[in-house]
Structures are given as structure tokens and as C-alpha cells.
Amino acid sequence: TKDRPSGGSEPAGTTGASAKPLRIAVVPKGTTHEFWKAVHAGAVKASREDNVEIVWKGPLKEDDLKGQIDVVQSFVAQGVSGIVLAPLSDKGLVAPVKAATKAKVPVVLFDSDLQGDDWTSFVATDNQAAGKLGGDYLLKQMGGKGNVALLRYQEGSASTANREKGFLEAAKAVSAAKVVSDNQYGGATTESSFATSENLLAAQKAGAGGLDGVFAPNESTTFGMLLALKKQKLEGKVHFVGFDASDKLVQAVRDGHIDGLVLQNPFKMGYLAVKTMVSHLKGQKVDKRIDTGATVVTKADIDKPEMKELLQPDLKPWLGE
Amino acid sequence: MRTRLAVSGLAKTFGATRALVRVDLEVHAGEVHAVLGENGAGKSTLMGVLGGVLAADTGTVLLDGEPFRPRSPGAARDAGVSVVHQELAICPHLSVEDNLVLGREPTRFGLVDRKAVRATAEKALREVLGTAASRIDPASAAGSLSVADQQLVEIARALAVPGTRVLVLDEPTSSLAKDDAERLFVLVRALAERGLAVLYVSHFLDEVRRLCDRYTVLRDGITVGSGAIADVGNDDLVAQMAGDRSRRTTARAGDEKPSARTLGDVVLTASHLAGTRLPSDVSFELRRGEILGIAGLVGSGRTELLRAVFGLDAVRSGTLDARAPMGMLSEDRKGEGIALALSVADNVTLSRMPAVVLPGAQRRATEARIDELFIKATPEQSALELSGGNQQKVALARLLHQGADVLLLDEPTRGVDVSSKAEILALLERLAAGGKAIVMVSSQFAELVHACDRVAVLRRGVLGPARPVAERTEAMLLEEASAP
Amino acid sequence: MSGLSLGGFRPWRRAWFAPLVTLFAVYALFVFLAPETFGRAVNLATMLRQTTVVAIAAVGMTFIIIQGGIDLSVGSMVALTTVVVAWKLKQGSSVPVALLLGIAVVTACGALNGLGTTALRITPFIVTLGSMTILRGAAKGLANEQKIDADIRGLDALVTPPENGLLPPGVYVALGIALAGAALLHYTRFGRHVFAIGSNEATARLCGVPVERTKILVYALGGALAGIAGLMELATLTVGDPTDSEGLELQVIAAVVVGGASLSGGEGSIGGALVGAFLMTVIKTGCTHLGIPNWVQHMLTGAIILTAAALDRFRRRSSR
Amino acid sequence: MSGLSLGGFRPWRRAWFAPLVTLFAVYALFVFLAPETFGRAVNLATMLRQTTVVAIAAVGMTFIIIQGGIDLSVGSMVALTTVVVAWKLKQGSSVPVALLLGIAVVTACGALNGLGTTALRITPFIVTLGSMTILRGAAKGLANEQKIDADIRGLDALVTPPENGLLPPGVYVALGIALAGAALLHYTRFGRHVFAIGSNEATARLCGVPVERTKILVYALGGALAGIAGLMELATLTVGDPTDSEGLELQVIAAVVVGGASLSGGEGSIGGALVGAFLMTVIKTGCTHLGIPNWVQHMLTGAIILTAAALDRFRRRSSR
Ligand SMILES: Nc1ncnc2c1ncn2[C@@H]1O[C@H](COP(=O)(O)OP(=O)(O)OP(=O)(O)O)[C@@H](O)[C@H]1O
Ligand SMILES: Nc1ncnc2c1ncn2[C@@H]1O[C@H](COP(=O)(O)OP(=O)(O)OP(=O)(O)O)[C@@H](O)[C@H]1O
Ligand SMILES: [Mg+2]
Numbered sequence A: 001t002k003d004r005p006s007g008g009s010e011p012a013g014t015t016g017a018s019a020k021p022l023r024i025a026v027v028p029k030g031t032t033h034e035f036w037k038a039v040h041a042g043a044v045k046a047s048r049e050d051n052v053e054i055v056w057k058g059p060l061k062e063d064d065l066k067g068q069i070d071v072v073q074s075f076v077a078q079g080v081s082g083i084v085l086a087p088l089s090d091k092g093l094v095a096p097v098k099a100a101t102k103a104k105v106p107v108v109l110f111d112s113d114l115q116g117d118d119w120t121s122f123v124a125t126d127n128q129a130a131g132k133l134g135g136d137y138l139l140k141q142m143g144g145k146g147n148v149a150l151l152r153y154q155e156g157s158a159s160t161a162n163r164e165k166g167f168l169e170a171a172k173a174v175s176a177a178k179v180v181s182d183n184q185y186g187g188a189t190t191e192s193s194f195a196t197s198e199n200l201l202a203a204q205k206a207g208a209g210g211l212d213g214v215f216a217p218n219e220s221t222t223f224g225m226l227l228a229l230k231k232q233k234l235e236g237k238v239h240f241v242g243f244d245a246s247d248k249l250v251q252a253v254r255d256g257h258i259d260g261l262v263l264q265n266p267f268k269m270g271y272l273a274v275k276t277m278v279s280h281l282k283g284q285k286v287d288k289r290i291d292t293g294a295t296v297v298t299k300a301d302i303d304k305p306e307m308k309e310l311l312q313p314d315l316k317p318w319l320g321e
Numbered sequence B: 001m002r003t004r005l006a007v008s009g010l011a012k013t014f015g016a017t018r019a020l021v022r023v024d025l026e027v028h029a030g031e032v033h034a035v036l037g038e039n040g041a042g043k044s045t046l047m048g049v050l051g052g053v054l055a056a057d058t059g060t061v062l063l064d065g066e067p068f069r070p071r072s073p074g075a076a077r078d079a080g081v082s083v084v085h086q087e088l089a090i091c092p093h094l095s096v097e098d099n100l101v102l103g104r105e106p107t108r109f110g111l112v113d114r115k116a117v118r119a120t121a122e123k124a125l126r127e128v129l130g131t132a133a134s135r136i137d138p139a140s141a142a143g144s145l146s147v148a149d150q151q152l153v154e155i156a157r158a159l160a161v162p163g164t165r166v167l168v169l170d171e172p173t174s175s176l177a178k179d180d181a182e183r184l185f186v187l188v189r190a191l192a193e194r195g196l197a198v199l200y201v202s203h204f205l206d207e208v209r210r211l212c213d214r215y216t217v218l219r220d221g222i223t224v225g226s227g228a229i230a231d232v233g234n235d236d237l238v239a240q241m242a243g244d245r246s247r248r249t250t251a252r253a254g255d256e257k258p259s260a261r262t263l264g265d266v267v268l269t270a271s272h273l274a275g276t277r278l279p280s281d282v283s284f285e286l287r288r289g290e291i292l293g294i295a296g297l298v299g300s301g302r303t304e305l306l307r308a309v310f311g312l313d314a315v316r317s318g319t320l321d322a323r324a325p326m327g328m329l330s331e332d333r334k335g336e337g338i339a340l341a342l343s344v345a346d347n348v349t350l351s352r353m354p355a356v357v358l359p360g361a362q363r364r365a366t367e368a369r370i371d372e373l374f375i376k377a378t379p380e381q382s383a384l385e386l387s388g389g390n391q392q393k394v395a396l397a398r399l400l401h402q403g404a405d406v407l408l409l410d411e412p413t414r415g416v417d418v419s420s421k422a423e424i425l426a427l428l429e430r431l432a433a434g435g436k437a438i439v440m441v442s443s444q445f446a447e448l449v450h451a452c453d454r455v456a457v458l459r460r461g462v463l464g465p466a467r468p469v470a471e472r473t474e475a476m477l478l479e480e481a482s483a484p
Numbered sequence C, D: 001m002s003g004l005s006l007g008g009f010r011p012w013r014r015a016w017f018a019p020l021v022t023l024f025a026v027y028a029l030f031v032f033l034a035p036e037t038f039g040r041a042v043n044l045a046t047m048l049r050q051t052t053v054v055a056i057a058a059v060g061m062t063f064i065i066i067q068g069g070i071d072l073s074v075g076s077m078v079a080l081t082t083v084v085v086a087w088k089l090k091q092g093s094s095v096p097v098a099l100l101l102g103i104a105v106v107t108a109c110g111a112l113n114g115l116g117t118t119a120l121r122i123t124p125f126i127v128t129l130g131s132m133t134i135l136r137g138a139a140k141g142l143a144n145e146q147k148i149d150a151d152i153r154g155l156d157a158l159v160t161p162p163e164n165g166l167l168p169p170g171v172y173v174a175l176g177i178a179l180a181g182a183a184l185l186h187y188t189r190f191g192r193h194v195f196a197i198g199s200n201e202a203t204a205r206l207c208g209v210p211v212e213r214t215k216i217l218v219y220a221l222g223g224a225l226a227g228i229a230g231l232m233e234l235a236t237l238t239v240g241d242p243t244d245s246e247g248l249e250l251q252v253i254a255a256v257v258v259g260g261a262s263l264s265g266g267e268g269s270i271g272g273a274l275v276g277a278f279l280m281t282v283i284k285t286g287c288t289h290l291g292i293p294n295w296v297q298h299m300l301t302g303a304i305i306l307t308a309a310a311l312d313r314f315r316r317r318s319s320r
């Protein structure tokens, strides 16, 4: 942006506090999904390398747009050096980000997109492509035919909506496959995803072979669906591709209950986002878009070292837990 | 005389209960008309219909010859019928003056005119309280007043309505002290003189005799008699109210004198007891087999004395030595006396229950109390459905069921009909004879003189010595209570 | 009102009548619309299982509401239980120790709620709003703002139907709790005291009812049942989840009140609460089976809550 | 109690006193701990701006609570307003038309809440729980389960500070509403009737207070103010968000009750509600500034709600 601080030593937002290190706020969409923990770890790693201070703060409630706007505004009022943000809405955060830029607090986005271009850089997975990747893999496992269902995440969540869109794109490209349900939302928690999944499976007569494959677009829906499949003794019988990872999900891949998980690289996302912010604050030129990629992990390649790195990044050194 | 209000063939049922069956009533302009009847006879239901609170099932009401069918209390009031209901109707959070103008707030430029409110309030209070009006601060919250003062505020509110043609007073004096009641009588007579028709419900026959011109008696929702008060004796009235019910054992009146009782050991001793505000100095001693009466004016702190003794209010200084379990009957029936939503059975047995409650046993215990106190109710009825006097009896039944040795009674016979009152007093006698110790507060000094062994007078929080009732008369008590 | 009606059997006078009628109507409708999926016995079993958490919590809430209180912290308590138990299990405790600790913690929280309303005399709404927030924070803190992924060592058997049966043990646990609760409420002194306090606290106090103690016990009981509900939740989720059950309190309260309880106290029944809880599950499941979009499902749920309440009003009026 | 005490000025007797003291204490603490960031004027302005939504809704809720009711649907109403207005704007309506329509819709919803409590005589908790669910569904349906992305044509100016000032127009709007509300409550018949109904509804009815009409008006007013709060929310979000403001109702109720209102009706003040609302923002912002983790923030918020309530109890006891 135009307001890049000159000289690189003193960020414009903290006039008068010359000797202080850079203070960068990192604002995720929530704080309790494992995904954000990995982002946090990546951000900490970057902050240590560059010797800056980061403040990690998400909305109190998972996925609460107003809460996130309040947090961003608070950081602007505080005058942090920069804000690294995963916007909960591609429009709703335009104004706060604009206000931040106006107050000479630059913003780097990660995970999800934002309209306009008041931001400095965007570090993320291409969600639609990742959804399509998962969809292609699921249909391949199903032999290119059969009934598939999509368990959606939550109304109005852009990143998962894009994954859902990518998945449907893949499913609809195969004429022998039929999408039998795509309007059920699992909601924000595992518990609601589980109940919805159970009902969805029953409604589609999955037990009697009415369903050949399911797709879930994030960690909580994947876990909820996994629990429901297990409960109805359908694990391994219905093909299942999920999104993101946790210990239980990885174990399910090993057990053959989940065919595959689409993995992003949250650690890298957090790391690169903070790195990008620091470079920008130091006056270097940064790319407008940085893709952190997505891969499908399957039972076959789960023990490969590069997958291990993605699945069980060692967060301890960074989060100290 | 002109007929102001003519009621004919009025009927009203609540579910299976026939509260009014066939009521006829004629009230003239300029008279005070008594409506009499036992507890549950249907008096309050009738007043409810006149006041627009209840809608009658059948029957007609004519007001000055015009059909009168108010659809709401407001409509009745606007048509010239204003009612003081039996149950207190006060908004505790509002100030006294706001209560007095509620529903008719004077406004100026769309805003409440505080000056006019204050003027109206002061005028209304002065009318009812005369020189004693200063004891109620119009700006204070109505909830902080004593029950008696709340009742006076309510009466003042009804009187303040301009254009009133019929004034209905449903047991207005049941919680008033003598002097306030006297003032009210004078006022009511003056209003009648001015041409108002006044309907007056009361269980005090002396009062009725002094105040009213004519009467109508209801029994089980039916008009069973009416005429001029001067033409009937009290016994006749009581007989009309009770009908052929033979339960009235007037024979018991014979064994009423307390002299036969023997006093037991001391169970309650108070010495220089003082509460946070009232009372300020109370000392007495109470023995088994004894009924101690406490006389006093409104605001003298009788209620607070009992509450302090029972442990409901904090004690500031002094000592209290209670050697037996106590039970208390509150003067605030709705607030503390009974739980309206519960059944009669639950209310009666609440104070003493086995750890496991068996419905059959509970019903039997309740039925015994219902018979004992002549309560017009069934055990499974909700207390909400009872008439005021019957609710009072349920509260008393509950206390009896508790079986405590020391009974603290605050206005035990409030709202109870004449025959039941005699029964209750007789029952207290028997309880005392059975070894219970009783402290009784009543604004009816005659009742104290009649029922107690000793009476003490409470004046501004200070309790005088308890003297044997033989040495005291109603007049002496009143004199001592109101001494400056 | 108080479940002690001794007259003839007049079901339409009972608190649970209106919700039960609503339930049958809604159930029949869904069976009619989706006979092949919704009408199956296994679906009934699934719905019963899905109701256990709300049902168990609703038993406790019934006591609290009858007593004139309310408990907004029940969702947080359930989440806290899943976290405490999972954390203990992860630390290697034996299953009984972990379970007991979990239940003990939230029982204590419940008792503290009771203390807040009695000793501090703050309205229950505010006390439990405060503890709802505090306990949510505690759960998140204890779990490190993450799900706790512990080996739950067979706990999931609670919500898994046995080989040769339809209903998992959890459903029987819930039924047993409901029966015990109903007996406690209607046939013991404690239960009558709960009704009395809710109906008129001052009167109860005057009658010598130990108001403070009863209140604290009621809230502690509510906590204990929230703890058991939390175990069911953990058995279902298999992880300790600090963000779990947000908004559960409203579902539980809705179940109890749809079941005929009055929020001003003195009225309510456990049977009604169970029916109310099951009704919610039926609506949710039926909508999913019919593939009805989420937003229609929201509107239906609201409409049915209102219908049940309106029917209940009708009962009350006609019983006058 | 009713805010009309004509005696001496005894602030500690006032309903807003305890929350105000709490507010000052908490504010001072945060300024002390983070003088360079929390103490900045721009931070105060930001906090005031962030409070507008809750504050405006709390004015309406104050009326409802004083009148003896409660409104759980206010969060859904705010969300519905953002959706209706964004949808209208997207359809090309002019700004005033869209705004008026949005406010009219939720005012009608409020009036329907009132009708439910009067005509159907269902308890407010259940009526508004039902409408909370229905309106949430309606918002999602209308928005097609998506955020509505419309050009809000300068509406965001409402919450954007002008070039030469600190406070955005929205803050003044909220203040104006609060003043008008306080005047309505204390100096008009309508206001007195609201107090009277909450204090003793039967008495109010006996005195000819138009109870039904007043109640419907109060709920409609609550709806209208939720609508205006919704406009502020839309101005902040810049999108119509059907999932927005879930749980807002509890924040608003907490603000009103922390501000000294009684949930059993008859008591409450607008000043107290504003202080309560601002207190919540201060805690939230202070925690962000100090980098306090979310779970600690939860616990702090709960603790402070309880402290304010306990202080208020103390006031009431000492005023006896
Ligand atoms: N809401 C109600 N539901 C059912 N029954 C009722 C209701 N109100 C009154 N009743 C019944 O109607 C009858 C008449 O009651 P009412 O209150 O008119 O008596 P009352 O003559 O005023 O008695 P009291 O002298 O005790 O005040 C009683 O049997 C009472 O139980
Ligand atoms: N909570 C209160 N706050 C302030 N004044 C009160 C309060 N309660 C009662 N009072 C006043 O204290 C005085 C004594 O009240 P109390 O009820 O003890 O009198 P009492 O002799 O029992 O009269 P009553 O005949 O009404 O029962 C009354 O003047 C009353 O107005
Ligand atoms: Mg009567």
C-alpha cells in the first residue's frame, strides 16, 4: 500500500514508541479448532525468527463476524504495527480493514479472501480448488458412479462455501454420479454436525446402500460425520473424504474409515502470513497472493514424512504446551 | 328513593363451581347497602361482576335504569362504579401518589403533570385520613407501607374518581384499626348523603348496623333475604347467612371462659427486644395454656414484633428465650399466608410433612382440617379458587397442622365470617387448654378481650405490661394504645 | 396443578397433555411424509438416543424451574464435564475416578449457583448467566482452547446399542433418572418443598421450609444431572470439547416449558419436560429426513414451540 | 425505585450506582495496566461505537423488562434487519425505503411478540423463544443462507467518525434514543403504565390501565429499537448477515439487569442499562488490549457481571 513506513525501523502506527519491537496482531476466525492452533504455531515461529511480538486474538465465539470486527477495531484503536487477519466475511471486514489502513495499520490476509484491495497480501489455500481436489478423489474411490451427499458447514462461511462449491463442481462433472443431498448444514460444533449427519445417513438409507460417498468441508463436520458413520456401522462402507486433520481423523484414515483428508498447511499459512507482514513493515516488496497449497492424504501415503509434517506438526516448541 | 342499581337473576360459574346462582339486589341512591354472607357465599364474585372484572353468565344489571355490562374495570369506573376490592391492589414499586392516580394520570402537553398528581394525591389522602394524612408520604414507594395504609391508599384511590355513582367497598375495614375505620364510616355516610349508592361488604355486624341502611344476604350464590337493617336482629342475620346448616354449635359459647385453664411452664421470654426499626422495647413472658393478646394502633409495630420473635426480622438488641418450636400466621395472606398456585392439601400440610408424601394420607389429614375450620373447599382445589375468608382459614389450618407449641397469630380472623370467627376463637381456647401457648395480634380489641387471658398494649414500639383481661375493657385498651 | 390431582383421570388437564398431543401429531405427520426412513424402528431408537443429553439436563432444569429459578449455565456445565473427564482420562485416571470427578465438579458449580441466589440473593438469571460465562472460560482454559482427545475407554458403550438390542444403555439411564426425579418431585417432602418455594417463597419460609437449603440442593441436583448429561455428551463426541453445547440451555429450558412448566415457578412436570425434549429431536430429525432446508426447520421449530404453548394455555383456561 | 425520588440526591440509592462504580473501577484498572493503548481517546471512541448496537437494543429491553417481560428474539431481529435492508438495497430500493422497511418489519415482529403474550397469553420467555427461532429462520431463508452483499450506499457513515471528530453519528443516535426513552419512561402516562404493569399487572388492570395495548406497544417499541440497532449492525458489517448476533439477547438482557433492573418487573433504568452495556464493551476491549486469552476473558466477564449484581443487592438491602 501507499502508506508503507519508510526506513523500516519504525512502524507508522506506533508513533512515539520508537525503541519498541514490532507488535503484530494475528486474528483468526476462532481459537478452538486445531487448524487455528497450527496457524498460531506458525505465526509464533515467524515472530521468533524475526524478533517481533505477536498478539493472538480471535472472536470469543467461533465464527462470530461482529466479534471479529470488534477485535480488529480494538487493535486499530490500540495502534498495533500490523494486523494479520483471516476474515470471516469477504465483505464485512472491508470497512474495518480500510479503517486500519487509513490509520496506517497494514493488513495481511490469510485463509480467506476479502473484497477490495486495502490489504497488503493474501496467504491462503485456494479453497475451491481444494474442494474440487477432494471431490475428484472421492469420485475416483467410488469408481466414478453412485450417490454422493455433501454435509455443509455453516451458512455464510465463505471459505467452506468455496470448498463445497469445488466439491459439487467435481461431482457434477461425473455424469454417473448423483448428488442426493446438498442442503444440510452441520453447524459450528461437532455435536450439531453429528446429529445432522446421523439424520442425513438415515434419510438417505445409507445402511441399505442408498449412499456411496460423503464429503465434509472442515474439521468439525468431518468428525461429526465420522462419528455418525461409526454409530451406524457404516465406516469403511461408505466412501468418505473430509477436510483438515486432527488425531482422531488421522487414526480414522489409518483404520480405513476415511478414504482421504484434504489437507491445507495451516502452520505454513501462519508462518508465511506473519513473515509477509514483517517484510512489508520492513519496507520490502511482497506478493499480493501467496498460495499455501492443498493435498489429499490417504491411507497409502499417511506415513510419508512430508505428510507427517502436515498432519502432526510439532507445535510444542512454539506454543509451549 | 331512586333505584340506582338493580341486579336480577345474576349467575356466574367458575368451571364446576357455581359462585353465583341467582342474585337479586336493589340499591338506592343515597343509601349504604350491606351485602352479607358467609365465606364463599359469592359476595366478592358479585362485586367483581359490578366492577367489570368478571363477566356474568346470565342475568341483568341496570344502572340508573340503563343496562350496565362493563367490559373492563376501566369501563366500569368510567360508567361511575368504583370498587375497592377485597384483595389488596397496589403497585408496590410505584409511589403512593402514582398509585392514587393510576390509570387516570393528569397530563399536560402529553407529559404527566407532576404538580396535579401531587395535588390530587394530597386531596385524596386528606379526605380519607383527615389530620392523620401526614403519616403517609405521597412520594414513598407504596410497597413500603403497612397493609393498613395500603388499604387506605386504595380506598382513597376509589374515592378520588370523579363522577362516581356507585361505590363498592369489599371488606374495607378488615385490616384497618379502629380510628381509621371510624373515619371511614363518617366519610361513607357523607358520601351517601351526597347521593352516592354505597355497597358495603363486611363480616362485622356491629359495623353494618351502625353504618348501613339496608342489607342483602347471600347464601351459596343465592339472594336469601333483604330489607332494612333496623328491622332485623343480629341473630336473625346470622341465621339467614347460615341457613339450615346445623354445624353452628352455639352451645360451645358456654365453655368459653378461660378461667378453667391451668398455666404450664414458661415457653417464651422476651426482654427488651428491639428490631432494626420497630419494635423498640418489648418484654413479656408466655406460658403454656395461655393466650396473650397484643393491642395497638396501626404502625405501632405489632406485626414487626411477631416477625422479630419468629426470627423473620433481624433483632437489634435484647434477648429472646424460646423453649418450644414456634409457628406463625402472617397478616399478609397473599404474600406469606398461602401459596396460591398449590392445592389446598399442599398448603395445609406444607408445614409438616413426612419425608415421603403419600397422597392418600395427605388428603385425609387435609379433610380433617377442612372439617375442623369449616373451609368451603376440597383438598385438591387450587388455593387460588377459594374466597378470601376460606383462604384465611387454609392459612390457619396450615398453622394448626404444623403442631408447633407456640403460635404467633397476626390478625387470625381477618375476613372470616361471623360464625366461623366464633368457632376459631373457641378453637384457640381449646388449643390453649391443650397446652399450647398463643400470642395473638388483632385490631379488633373486642376480640382480644373476648379470647385472651392477658392483653398488653404496644405503643410506638414499646410494649406495656400484660394485664389479665378481667381488668380491661375495649375502651381502656383503645385509650392506652392511643395515649400520646 | 401440582400433580396431586386425586379426582378422575382427566389427561387433558395434565401439563404434559398439550405437548404430547403436539408430539403425536408431528410424529405422525413425519411418518406419513417419510414412511420408509422416518418410520423405521431404528430411527426411533436413534432419536431417543439423541434426546438423552437434553432429557437428562431437563430433569434437573424441571426442579430448578418449578422452584422458581432458572439455570443458564447448563450448556457450559455439560461442556466442562466433557473436558474434565477427558482431561482426567488423558492423565491416566481410571474411568470411575474420572467420571466421579467430572460429576463432582459440576455438582459443586451447581451448588455455587444455589449459593449465589441464596447467600448473595442475586436473581438466578444473572447468577447463572455469570457462571455460564465463567464455566465456559474454565472449560476452554482447562482444555487449552482445544478439543481434548483422550481414549475414552469404552465410555462410548453408553450411547451404542448392544448387539441384540435397539436402545443403548444411555437411554435407560435417562429413563431411570426421569422416573427417580418424578418420584422425588411428587412423593417426597423435598419435592413438595420445591413446589412450595416456587409458588410462594415467603409462605414456604413461614411454614418452616428450609428455603435456602432446598434451593442449594436443587441447583446442586441440576448440576449433577448436567454432569451426567455431560458424560452422555462425551460418550457421543468421544472428545472433550470446550465449545460444545453452546445454546443448550435454551433448548433445555424450552423443553421444560413446552412441557407445561411455568417460568414463574410452582408448576411443571418431568413427563412434560421429556415430551418437550423429544419433540425437539423429532422436528430436527424429521426435517433432515425430508431434506427440508435449515431455515424452514428453524421456522418450524419455532412454530411448534408456540403451538404447544398455545395449546397449553387452552388447557389452563378450560380448567378454570 | 421508579427514578422519581424527589428527596435528597442519594446516588448510592440509585439503580445505576453499582454498575457505574464497577465501570469506573474496571476502566481505571485497564487504563492503569495499558495506559498507552487503552487510555487513548480514540480507544474510548471505538468502545462507544462498539456499544451502540447493544445500547440501543437495551433501551427497548429496559421497557420490556420493567413491564415484566423479556425478549429473547432481539438478536434474531437485529440479524433480520440487516438482511431485510441489505436485500432491499440489493434490489435497488432507495436507502430510506430500505431502512424504513427493515425497521417496519421488526417492529411488526415485536408487536406480534406482544400479541402472543396478550392474546394467546403465553409467557414472554416462550413467545420470544419461538419468535427468536422463527425470525432466525426467516432471515436465513430471505438471505438464501448466505450473507447478502449489497452496496450499502453510505450507510457505513453511521459508524464512521467524521473527518474532524471522534464520535460517529451512530453514537449520538444512541444517546438521543436513550434520552428520549428515559423521558418516555419517566414523564409520560405510557411510562408510568409500563412501571405499573410490571409492578402488579392485576392492579394495573383494575385501575383501568390499558394493559394489553401497553404491552403490545412496549414489545413493538422493543422491535423498533432492535431495528435501529440492526441498522447500526448493518452499517458495521456492511453485509446482511443472517447468522449475525446469535446470543446478543443475553448480552442485552445482562446489560439491562446489571444496570439495576429486576427481571420480575417494576424496576429498572435506562441509564443503568447503558452503563451495563458499556461495561461489557470495556471488559472485552480491555482484555484484547492486554492480550488476555479468550478463556480468561470469559471468566472475567462472568465475574464482573456477578460483582455488579452483588453490589446492587447491597444497595437494595441498605436502602431498606
Ligand atoms: N377464580 C375462581 N375459580 C374457581 N372458583 C372460584 C373462583 N373465585 C371464587 N370462586 C368460588 O366462588 C365462591 C364464591 O367466592 P367469593 O369470593 O365470591 O366469596 P365471598 O362471599 O366473597 O367470601 P369471603 O367472605 O370469604 O370473601 C367460592 O366457593 C369460591 O371458591
Ligand atoms: N419495609 C418498610 N419500610 C418502611 N416502613 C415500613 C415498612 N414496613 C412497615 N413500615 C411502617 O412501619 C410501621 C409499623 O408497621 P407494622 O406493620 O409493624 O405495624 P402494625 O402495628 O402491625 O400495623 P398493622 O395493623 O398494619 O399490622 C407502619 O407505619 C408502616 O408504615
Ligand atoms: Mg370475598
Ligand SMILES: [Mg+2]
Pocket (backbone or CB within 6 Å): B302, B303, B304, B331, B410
Ligand atoms: Mg400488623
